[in-house]
Amino acid sequence: MAHLGHVEVLTDRFEESLDFFTRVYGLKLSTLSGECAYLRAWDDYEFHTLKLTRHETTGIGHVSYRVSSPAALERRVAAIKASGYKVIGWVEDEPGHGRAFQFDDPFGHRFELYWDTRRYLPEDQDRSALKNQASAVPNSGIAPRRLDHLNLLSEDVTAFRDFMVTCLGARVTEQIRLNNGRLGGCWFTVNNKTYDLACTEEHGGGHGRFHHVTYATDQREDILRAADIMLENGIHIETGPHKHAVQGTFFLYVWEPAGNRVELANSGARLILAPDWETVEWTEEERKKGQAWGLKTIETFHTHGTPPVPGKE
Template sequence: MSHPTNPSFDIAHLAHVEVYTDRFEESLDFFTRVYGLTLSGRDETSAYLRAWDDYEFHTLKLTRHHTTGIGHVAYRAASPEALARRVKVIEASGYKAHGWTDGDLGHGRAFQFEDPFGHVFEIYWDTVKYQPDDHDRPALKNNASRFHGTGAAPRRIDHINLLAGDVTEFRRFMETCLGSRVTEMIRLDNGRIGGCWFTVNNKTYDLACTEEHGGGHGRLHHVTYATDTREDILRAADIFLENGVHIETGPHKHAIQNTFFLYVWEPAGNRVELANAGARLILAPDWEPIVWTEADRKKGQAWGLKTIETFHTHGTPPSSKKQP
């Protein structure tokens, strides 16, 4: 197992997330016209979407499905050799390995595996970098594409939050299979870990896992894209309001990770966030996780906003328990 203060760095970054929807056309309209992602391509079942400064072909794969939730989480390896090393680690880990797939419109072959809670992950190296056409070509060649200003228009994918029945076991999975580090965590009074925030690079986090309270399995809490400024999020709140989007909570500031946030539900019910974490980076090689207690969390968010009940219970797909 990789030690959290000596990560392998075989994994470069969060690459994309596949989200299921049972209201495909409505969800696609939300993510393009309102949320402000652009369509890179489509196949028989999925739309491939990206933010204007995402360098890859897609960072969100929106897939027509019989329910909501998450299809898979994808990370890009740091090199072909790093991919091979990670595959060997995963195969020897005891966690469920699905094996190799041929990839899709956005990348080449990928190795898929599964955590103990039903979430499917994949890692790959060969990728399709987005190539802007004349209409989409940026004025500055170091941007991935032109800023289009449609809807909320976030800049890039930021992170994902998954739900798990045992966050300690999920932490073991992330440290073993992806070489992730924990940057912040919640420790409950009973000793359980209530949440962990992970990074595979120097971002403060690219994936969070929080304790499942809704009785579900393999569920998604939310997917997040990053904005340049807090003001972008304030403007987005008005855009969501004008378009009849359910605003769940925010705009406000999290205590954990300092993230300025806004959470909404897209038409099928998947939770989506816009976030701005400023310039926080984890550069220390011996970073010690920040530990938050139950007493800390009862104070609410950074400026005192209390966490609403649906934030603890709503996830996708809906569980057998009554959903809010």
């Protein structure tokens, strides 16, 4: 596996969500195709890292990972087919990449793996002065640098952990162990980042839901500026800026106009270089203390997910 490639987010308020992700959040629009917008942060090398899809509801469409080689793709496909998890099979090309192999986790979240990709090729007006940057830094919106991670909800985090280890060969870098013995959350990586996907326990009564998607900024001051921009544009700020204890990120959570949770985070460039890294385990008592610093975690952070559960929100 190479890295998290892109996330498909569903919206029932397409025009408003697209305005948020471009004008306010500061992603760049690569193309519109059918009912979908393909977007990327300014230093994402691929054609898109966010696929925004018009839909009857909100939530997650699929999660896409790029593998490290054609041979790695075949090995992963063989492992998935032998695993017993639900296989969808090969799907045709999208604007940003070639054929992909799709499969589901036990909770209905759809995943796909691909190798052939389309690199973003900037036009003259979007070409950076630096040859090692994917495109020019935008001069409007929040403008995060790159896709960082996403968080999915499940009723059984242990079952989700087994899926990630079996199908994606992921490592668990940190986890929460509840007093009753269950896992309350796991953070996964397929490379040297501290994590590119998290799974936390569903407390809102839903199934196969989406918690949030996160793009990374260069510095903490970008998060503070983002809060002011969200305020000026009438975007619901759910919580932050604060600092997480788990993974140590400085963060801001908002709800985009359709209700999907979106995060901006600065991780302080934490990498895991130790080949023998041991999973860091947090206790329920440690997590109840809240964030590393800042306000206590608010209730909606544990209960709000998309799509909404009828009668629950």
